[in-house]
Amino acid sequence: MKVGIVTFPGTVDASDVAKAVGAVGGEPVTLTHASDSLTGIDAVVLPGGASYSDHLRPGALARHTPVINAVIARAREGLPVLGIGNGFQILCEARLLPGALTTNASGEFISAEQQLRVETRDTLWSNQFESGEVIRIMLKSGSGSYIATPEVIDRLESSDQVVFRYVGVNPNGSINNIAGITNERGNVVGLMAHPEYSVDAATASSADGRRFFTSLAAFLDVVSTPRMRHAAESS
Numbered sequence: 001m002k003v004g005i006v007t008f009p010g011t012v013d014a015s016d017v018a019k020a021v022g023a024v025g026g027e028p029v030t031l032t033h034a035s036d037s038l039t040g041i042d043a044v045v046l047p048g049g050a051s052y053s054d055h056l057r058p059g060a061l062a063r064h065t066p067v068i069n070a071v072i073a074r075a076r077e078g079l080p081v082l083g084i085g086n087g088f089q090i091l092c093e094a095r096l097l098p099g100a101l102t103t104n105a106s107g108e109f110i111s112a113e114q115q116l117r118v119e120t121r122d123t124l125w126s127n128q129f130e131s132g133e134v135i136r137i138m139l140k141s142g143s144g145s146y147i148a149t150p151e152v153i154d155r156l157e158s159s160d161q162v163v164f165r166y167v168g169v170n171p172n173g174s175i176n177n178i179a180g181i182t183n184e185r186g187n188v189v190g191l192m193a194h195p196e197y198s199v200d201a202a203t204a205s206s207a208d209g210r211r212f213f214t215s216l217a218a219f220l221d222v223v224s225t226p227r228m229r230h231a232a233e234s235s
Contacts, residue, residue, distance in 0.1 A: 001220045004031045004041040006067055006087075013047040013084070016196040021045075023199050024213045036066035038074050043124075043216055046071075048085020048141075048194060068094055080124045080216055081188045085141055088180075088190035097181055097190050098156070099148030104141065105173025113205065114139035114193055115167040116179050120160050123186040124219045128211040134167055135208035137193035144192040146174035146181075156181055164191055 003021045005028050007014045018028035029041060038044065068090065075081045075096050083091040091097045104110060113136055118129040129135070148156070153175055156162050164180035172192070180191030195209030 001026045001042045002029050002040055004029045004044045006031045006046050008033050017045050017047045020196040020199045020213050024217050031067050033065040033067050036070055038070050042220055043080035044071055046083040046087025046090050048087055075188050078187050082125050083190035084194055085192055088192055091190045096188050098152045099146055101143050102145045102147055103143050104145055109142040110171050111140040116164040117167045119162045119165055123163055123182045123189050125189040125212050125215050126163055128215040136206040137195055137209055138197040139193045141192050144172040146178045163189055
């Protein structure tokens with residue numbers, strides 16, 4: 001599988017995502033903010049670690065780049081897209097996911113391992129988890145508080161679009177302890193925690209993040225035959 005990894009000025013986590021993709025047998029492909037084609041790309045990851053337009057709204061300027069315009073078009077056709085940290089912020093700015101991310105309630109930058117509960121495995125990025133399972137993933141953000149209107153929150157909750165929820169403590173003040181969400185189709189997922197830091201138990205206290213990428217691999221394997229691919233694209 002070829003996974004496009006989008007970089008912006010200031011992006012620092014792209015290499016960690018590339019290693020995570022490679023760890024499950026995938027081929028990472030670097031995409032810059034100026035890339036306007038996703039030909040041959042099976043999935044896209046928007047990594048975090050940047051401060052791209054944080055002086056306006058996190059992710060605001062990235063929304064208007066050629067690569068994000070291409071991601072929007074392909075995501076609406078079913079392309080798997082994962083937004084991590086600032087990548088989650090960009091997905092919200094691009095209206096691929098509802099709501100927005102604001103400054104942490106504490107006003108402080110957070111860098112710590114965080115427990116998340118898996119609320120649904122019915123996405124392209126969470127199908128290798130079990131619903132209700134508690135996992136440990138690194139969290140680092142300054143603007144990670146998820147907000148949305150009451151109507152949007154009700155819709156997310158009622159339609160099983162909350163993918164992950166903070167457990168134990170709410171580190172940033174997110175509504176309903178929401179840590180990650182998906183679109184209705186389940187191909188676009190955004191979260192503030194960083195699964196790429198928790199891929200190898202030899203270098204991290206948890207390898208739970210690895211299953212984000214094995215979930216993608218499992219989905220792409222299922223749709224590898226023409227019949228199954230047609231069924232997935234028609235859903």
